[in-house]
Amino acid sequence: MGSVFAPGQRGPALAGGLIALFLLLFLLVPMAQVVVVAFQDPNTGAPTLINFVDFFKTSLFQESFINSFYVAAMSVVLSSLFALPLAYFTTRFNFGGALLIQTLGIIPLIMPPFVGAVAMALLFGANGSVNLLLDEWFGFTIPFMEGLNGVIFVESIHYFPFILINLSAALNNIDRAMEESAQNLGASGTRLFRRIVFPLAMPGYVAGAALVFIKVFDDLGTPLLLNINNMLAPQAYLRITSIGISDPMGYVISVILVAFSLLSLWVSLLALRGKDYATLQKGGGGLMRRDLRNWEKIGCYAVVILILLLVLSPHLGLLLLSFGTIWSFSVLPDAYTIDHYVTVFSEASGYITNTLLYAGLAALFDVIIGTGIAYIVWRTGLPGRKWLDYGATAALAVPGVVIGIGYLRTYHGINVPIADQPLASWWVIIVVALTIRRLPYALRACVAALQQVSVMLEEAAENLGATKGRTVWRIVVPLMSGGILAGFVTSFATASVELSATLMLVAVDSDAPLAYGIYEFMQSAAGRGPGAALGVIGVVFVGLGTYISHRIIERGRVTLESTAIVAEGAAA
Amino acid sequence: MTSINTTAAGVEIEDLDVSFGDTHVLKGANLSIEPGEFFAFLGPSGSGKSTLLRAIAGFGPTPSGRILIGGEEVAHLPPWKRNVGMVFQSYALWPHMTVRRNVAFGLEERKLPSREIATRVDAVLEMVGLLDLAERRPAQLSGGQQQRIALARTLVVEPRVLLLDEPLSNLDANLRIQMRRELRELQQKLRLTTIFVTHDQEEANTTSDRMAVLNDGVIQQVGAPMELYDNPANLFVATFLGTANVLKGLVEDTDDGAQFNSVDGVPIPLHTKERGPRSLVFRPQNVAIAPANAPVDSDRVRIAGTVCHMEFLGSIIRYGVSVGADTALVDDQHRRGAPVFAIGDEVNLFLQKDQVTTLKN
Numbered sequence: 001m002g003s004v005f006a007p008g009q010r011g012p013a014l015a016g017g018l019i020a021l022f023l024l025l026f027l028l029v030p031m032a033q034v035v036v037v038a039f040q041d042p043n044t045g046a047p048t049l050i051n052f053v054d055f056f057k058t059s060l061f062q063e064s065f066i067n068s069f070y071v072a073a074m075s076v077v078l079s080s081l082f083a084l085p086l087a088y089f090t091t092r093f094n095f096g097g098a099l100l101i102q103t104l105g106i107i108p109l110i111m112p113p114f115v116g117a118v119a120m121a122l123l124f125g126a127n128g129s130v131n132l133l134l135d136e137w138f139g140f141t142i143p144f145m146e147g148l149n150g151v152i153f154v155e156s157i158h159y160f161p162f163i164l165i166n167l168s169a170a171l172n173n174i175d176r177a178m179e180e181s182a183q184n185l186g187a188s189g190t191r192l193f194r195r196i197v198f199p200l201a202m203p204g205y206v207a208g209a210a211l212v213f214i215k216v217f218d219d220l221g222t223p224l225l226l227n228i229n230n231m232l233a234p235q236a237y238l239r240i241t242s243i244g245i246s247d248p249m250g251y252v253i254s255v256i257l258v259a260f261s262l263l264s265l266w267v268s269l270l271a272l273r274g275k276d277y278a279t280l281q282k283g284g285g286g287l288m289r290r291d292l293r294n295w296e297k298i299g300c301y302a303v304v305i306l307i308l309l310l311v312l313s314p315h316l317g318l319l320l321l322s323f324g325t326i327w328s329f330s331v332l333p334d335a336y337t338i339d340h341y342v343t344v345f346s347e348a349s350g351y352i353t354n355t356l357l358y359a360g361l362a363a364l365f366d367v368i369i370g371t372g373i374a375y376i377v378w379r380t381g382l383p384g385r386k387w388l389d390y391g392a393t394a395a396l397a398v399p400g401v402v403i404g405i406g407y408l409r410t411y412h413g414i415n416v417p418i419a420d421q422p423l424a425s426w427w428v429i430i431v432v433a434l435t436i437r438r439l440p441y442a443l444r445a446c447v448a449a450l451q452q453v454s455v456m457l458e459e460a461a462e463n464l465g466a467t468k469g470r471t472v473w474r475i476v477v478p479l480m481s482g483g484i485l486a487g488f489v490t491s492f493a494t495a496s497v498e499l500s501a502t503l504m505l506v507a508v509d510s511d512a513p514l515a516y517g518i519y520e521f522m523q524s525a526a527g528r529g530p531g532a533a534l535g536v537i538g539v540v541f542v543g544l545g546t547y548i549s550h551r552i553i554e555r556g557r558v559t560l561e562s563t564a565i566v567a568e569g570a571a572a
Numbered sequence: 573m574t575s576i577n578t579t580a581a582g583v584e585i586e587d588l589d590v591s592f593g594d595t596h597v598l599k600g601a602n603l604s605i606e607p608g609e610f611f612a613f614l615g616p617s618g619s620g621k622s623t624l625l626r627a628i629a630g631f632g633p634t635p636s637g638r639i640l641i642g643g644e645e646v647a648h649l650p651p652w653k654r655n656v657g658m659v660f661q662s663y664a665l666w667p668h669m670t671v672r673r674n675v676a677f678g679l680e681e682r683k684l685p686s687r688e689i690a691t692r693v694d695a696v697l698e699m700v701g702l703l704d705l706a707e708r709r710p711a712q713l714s715g716g717q718q719q720r721i722a723l724a725r726t727l728v729v730e731p732r733v734l735l736l737d738e739p740l741s742n743l744d745a746n747l748r749i750q751m752r753r754e755l756r757e758l759q760q761k762l763r764l765t766t767i768f769v770t771h772d773q774e775e776a777n778t779t780s781d782r783m784a785v786l787n788d789g790v791i792q793q794v795g796a797p798m799e800l801y802d803n804p805a806n807l808f809v810a811t812f813l814g815t816a817n818v819l820k821g822l823v824e825d826t827d828d829g830a831q832f833n834s835v836d837g838v839p840i841p842l843h844t845k846e847r848g849p850r851s852l853v854f855r856p857q858n859v860a861i862a863p864a865n866a867p868v869d870s871d872r873v874r875i876a877g878t879v880c881h882m883e884f885l886g887s888i889i890r891y892g893v894s895v896g897a898d899t900a901l902v903d904d905q906h907r908r909g910a911p912v913f914a915i916g917d918e919v920n921l922f923l924q925k926d927q928v929t930t931l932k933n
C-alpha cells in the first residue's frame with residue numbers, strides 16, 4: 001500500500017509526468033509568455049491593450065495585416081482554381097484519375113514553398129523565362145511575381161493539394177445511389193449539383209480551404225525569400241531580430257497569428273465533424289462517371305497538363321538553378337555545371353549534417369513521446385491522461401515564428417551549464433522546436449498504430465509474467481513498429497525543411513540546418529546556385545522520406561491483417 | 573510421464589463484486605474450487621463469466637471481495653505475479669513472433685537459463701503434437717493449431733490454475749468435440765485445476781467435474797452437471813440446462829393432500845409439503861403420454877391435456893400438449909407399431925412423482 005497508483009501504473013505515471021513537463025516547458029510556458037507580453041505595458045508591466053492599439057494605429061502594421069489577409073485569401077482562390085477542375089475531372093469522368101490526383105497531390109508537398117520561391121522568380125518574374133517568351137511571341141507580359149502576386153502564386157502552387165485531397169475525398173464519398181435516387185425523384189443537372197453534390201462536397205472543400213488559408217497566413221520563409229516584408233510573419237521576425245525581444249509588436253503579431261490558426265482549425269474541424277472519409281470511402285464509390293468525347297478529352301488533358309506544368313515548375317526551376325551557371329534575363333541558364341553541388345558538399349556540408357542530426361533527433365523524440373502519449377491515453381486509467389493528447393495536439397495551432405519568439409523570450413536568460421550559453425541560443429533548442437512542431441503528426445501515427453494492437457495480446461503477455469513495462473517493450477512496440485517508423489520518417493522529412501522556427505533560433509552559422517542554409521545562400525545572387533543545390537538535397541530528403549513512409553504503411557497493411565485475424569475474437 | 577509439473581491449487585472466491593463504472597456486473601460471487609478440479613462457468617452471453625474469470629487472472633476493474641489461490645490472497649497482485657495461466661478466446665498469439673518464441677515468452681520472463689527454456693519448449697510442443705511447426709508464425713497456422721499453441725504457451729510456465737475463456741468457440745463443430753476431449757484428457761493427466769468458461773452446456777457437461785451456472789452476474793447454482801440437471805435450484809437453471817416444461821401456479825391444500833392449480837385452473841394432485849405460488853417443472857423425456865380414457869395410475873402425477881402439435885423426429889415423437897393456456901412438450905420414444913396421437917386428441921400425461929420438481933416462481 002501507500003501508492004496512489006494501481007500496480008503497474010507507476011511507470012506510465014512517471015512517463016506521463018515527464019511528457020507533461022516537456023510540453024509545459026516548451027509549449028505552454030513559451031506561449032503563455034508570448035500572450036502575456038502582448039498584453040503587457042512594456043514600461044510598467046501592467047496588463048493593457050495599448051500594444052494592440054499601437055499595432056492597429058501603425059500604418060505599416062495595418063498594411064501588413066491587410067496584405068497577409070489578402071495573400072491568404074487570394075491563395076485560397078487560386079488554389080481552388082487549380083484544385084476544382086482536377087477534382088471534378090477525376091470524380092466525374094472516366095479519366096486516369098486516381099493516380100493523377102495522387103501524384104499531383106504529393107509533388108508540391110514534398111517541397112516547402114520557400115525553397116522554390118527564388119526559382120519561381122527566375123521562371124515567372126518580370127524578366128523570367130515565361131515572360132521573356134510571352135513578350136517575344138505575343139508582345140505582352142504577365143506580372144505573376146510582382147509584389148504580393150509572387151507570394152500568392154508560389155503558395156497556391158504549393159498548398160492547393162490540401163483542397164484537392166479533401167475535396168476529392170468528399171466527392172468520392174458521395175454514394176452513387178444518392179445521385180441515382182435524386183435523378184429518380186426528378187432532380188437533374190444543376191439542381192442535382194445544387195441539392196446533392198454541392199452540400200456533400202462543401203465540408204471537404206471548406207476544411208481544405210481553411211488549411212490553405214492558415215498555412216499561407218503563417219508562412220515566413222516565402223515572403224522573406226521573395227523580399228516581401230510588409231506582411232505579418234515577416235514583420236514579427238524582423239521586429240524581434242532587428243529591434244529585439246523586448247519590442248511588443250512581435251508578440252502582438254504572434255497573438256494574431258495564433259488566433260487565426262485557432263479560428264481556421266476550428267472551421268475545418270467544424271466542417272469535417274462526423275465525416276470520416278477514410279472509412280466511408282469504401283461504401284461511397286463516388287458519382288456516376290461517364291466517358292469523355294474526344295474534344296472534351298483534349299480540353300481536359302490541356303487543363304491537366306497546364307496545371308501539372310505549373311506544379312512541377314518550382315521543382316524544374318530549382319533543378320535548373322542548381323545546375324545552371326548564369327541565369328539572368330534568359331529563358332534558360334547559359335550553361336550547366338555541377339559546381340554548385342561541389343560547393344555545397346565541400347563548404348556547406350555542415351548544413352546537411354546538422355539537418356540529419358536535428359531532424360533525426362526531433363523525429364526520434366516525436367515517436368517516443370507519441371508512443372508514450374498514445375499508450376497512456378489508450379491503455380491506462382491515469383487521471384488527466386487526455387490532457388497529454390490535447391497538449392501535444394495544441395502545437396498544431398502555433399506557427400513556427402511564434403514558437404521561435406516564445407523560446408527566445410522565455411529562455412534567453414536561462415544558462416545551460418554544460419554548454420555555457422543561454423538555452424535559447426543552444427543548438428538543442430532547435431531540436432526541441434522541431435520536436436514540438438512535428439509532434440501532433442507523429443502522435444496521430446502512433447495512436448493509429450496502437451489502435452491496431454489488440455489489448456488481448458498485451459494481457460496474454462502479462463498473464464505469462466511480463467510486467468507492464470516488459471509488455472510494452474516486447475509486444476506493444478514491436479507490433480506498433482510499422483506505424484512508429486512511418487511517423488518517424490514523416491517527422492524527419494518535414495522537420496528537415498522547417499524554416500520559420502529555425503530562422504529565429506539559429507544563433508551561430510555553424511549550428512544552422514539545411515533550411516537556414518538555403519535561406520542564407522539565396523540572399524545573394526552568387527549564392528543562388530548552391531542554395532538551389534541545397535534545396536534539391538532537401539527535396540530529395542523529403543521525397544525519399546514520403547516514399548518510404550508510404551511503403552511502410554502499405555507493407556504494414558499486409559502484416560497487420562494477421563494481427564486483425566488474431567484479434568477478431570476480442571469483440572465476441 | 574509428462575513434461576509439465578504443476579502443483580494444483582484450489583481457488584476460493586468470497587463475496588466478489590465487479591463493476592465497470594456504474595454497471596454492476598458481478599454481484600456477490602462465492603465459490604470454492606478444489607485443487608485439481610475441472611470447473612466450468614456456464615451461462616448465457618453477458619452473464620459475467622468472462623468478468624469473473626478475468627478477475628481471477630487480475631484483469632478488469634479492481635474487484636471488491638477476496639480471491640484466494642492455494643490459500644494465498646491475490647486480489648491485490650498484478651496479473652504478472654499471480655501465476656495463473658489463461659488461454660484467451662481468440663488465442664492472442666503474438667503475430668510478430670514464431671511459435672517457438674511465443675511459447676518461450678513466459679519462461680524468458682521468468683529468467684530461466686536458455687538451455688532449460690529450449691528443452692521445456694520442445695517438450696510442451698511435443699506434448700501438443702506441433703513440434704514441427706515451431707518456426708512458423710501464428711498466421712500460418714489453422715485455428716486448431718493456434719489453439720494448441722496457445723495452450724502450450726500457457727502450460728509451459730506450469731501455472732497453478734488454468735483459465736480457459738470459451739477456448740473452443742472459434743473452432744468448427746467437429747474440431748470442437750475433439751478438442752474438448754483432448755482438453756479433458758490433458759487436464760486429467762496433469763491434475764491441473766482448470767476453470768473453463770462456456771455458454772454451451774454440452775461442453776460444460778462433458779468436460780467438467782463441477783460447474784457454476786451464472787445469470788445476470790449472479791451465481792445461480794454450483795454442482796456436478798447431472799446434479800444440476802436433475803435438481804435445478806431455480807427456474808433459470810431448470811430452463812437453461814436442457815428443455816424443461818414449466819407450469820406456473822399455486823400449490824394448495826385439499827382434502828386429499830397437496831394440489832397444484834395452474835394459473836388457468838388446471839388441477840394437478842401432487843405429493844409435496846410445499847405450499848404457495850410455485851412452478852411445476854418436468855422434462856419432456858420423463859413424461860408418458862396415454863389416451864384420456866386409459867386407466868389412471870394413482871402413483872403417478874397426472875396432467876390432462878389436448879394434443880396441439882406433433883413432430884416425428886425419428887427416434888422420438890415430440891408432442892405439444894395444451895394444458896390450460898400452457899403447452900407442455902412430450903418426447904415419446906418411437907417404436908414400430910406403437911399408437912400415435914393426432915392433433916385434437918384428449919390425452920393424459922403421467923409423470924413419476926420424483927420426476928416432478930416444484931420451484932419458486
Ligand SMILES: Nc1ncnc2c1ncn2[C@@H]1O[C@H](COP(=O)(O)OP(=O)(O)O)[C@@H](O)[C@H]1O
Nearest residue numbers: 592595597615616617618619620621622623624
Ligand atoms: N469493458 C467493459 N465495460 C463495460 N461493461 C462491460 C465491459 N466488459 C463487460 N461488460 C459488461 O459486463 C457484463 C458481463 O460481461 P462478460 O463477463 O463478458 O459476459 P460473458 O463472458 O458471460 O458473456 C456484460 O453485460 C457486459 O456488457
Ligand SMILES: [Mg+2]
Nearest residue numbers: 572621622738
Ligand atoms: Mg465471455
